[in-house]
Amino acid sequence: MLFFDEPTRGIDVGAKSEIYKLLRSLADEGKAIVMISPELPEILRMSDRIVVMCEGRITGELGANEATQERIMHRPPSAKP
Numbered sequence: 001m002l003f004f005d006e007p008t009r010g011i012d013v014g015a016k017s018e019i020y021k022l023l024r025s026l027a028d029e030g031k032a033i034v035m036i037s038p039e040l041p042e043i044l045r046m047s048d049r050i051v052v053m054c055e056g057r058i059t060g061e062l063g064a065n066e067a068t069q070e071r072i073m074h075r076p077p078s079a080k081p
Contacts, residue, residue: 001032008042020046040069 004023008016023046027033037043043050050067052060062071 001034002026003034003036005036006038007035008037008039016042040072043067043072044069 007019007023011019023033023035027048035043035046044064044067047067048064050060050062050064050072051058052062052072060072060074
């Protein structure tokens with residue numbers, strides 16, 4: 001299991017593409033990848049499953065086929081503002 005915390009923060013578009021290829025290659029080899037990122041387009045592009053957290057609590061889980069920016073940002077009624 002590999003953890004990446006904001007792996008593309010502060011780098012140019014070309015370097016981001018290379019990092020995305022590397023992460024996808026690792027996943028294709030069967031490695032589990034956990035990527036933490038505030039960039040929703042990046043999360044949507046790279047994820048098979050998305051776990052949403054707010055204030056240290058899991059507030060949602062979505063598969064890649066059902067995830068949209070709107071669904072990720074939706075705050076369930078039980079979550080604190």
